[in-house]
Amino acid sequence: MAPYKSLEEYNLEITDEVKNRYSSIINEIGEDVSREGLLKTPERAAKAMLFLTQGYKQDAVEILEGALFKESYDDMVIIKDIELYSLCEHHMLPFFGKAHIAYIPDGQIVGLSKIPRVVDVFARRLQVQERLTHDILECLNNTLKPKGVAVVIEASHMCMMMRGVQKQNSVTTTSGFRGQFEKIETRNEFLKLISAKLS
């Protein structure tokens, strides 16, 4: 079962449009789009961009609602180290890192694989890390209606590393807490668990 649409399912008309724009950009930066190595680059770049922004066409609520199960388990569920790749909306350069997510169920749980998919739906758009954190948090809170939800994202931003301040080792951390995680003891337990090395 493929979690994502294959590239072939993209609207080819849009791909052509985007492809032509990439051709112009390559020209404008002083390159020769007709040289061998670049011949297929506009098309590949267009497909890559459509892949990296496919989240606009996906519905995170639908993904979650398709995998809700009644369950009386009411302790903290934590999924840590979820790989995350997004594009900053200011420079359209990648930012990437990890998301750590927890929730405390209130009568229903969700299939565990759905949470990383929700991360991807919101990450595969033009984003800022703060809004990405908030989008995931609110979506889980409104759909799972848990007793609490927590999201922590740690990410490195290529726009800082390759240009601008060129701070190569800085990691930006953002977090959001709802419900029981607004209580300091619950929040601390979560933070302790995501920073613990189990292996």
Ligand SMILES: [Zn+2]
């Ligand atoms: Zn940026």
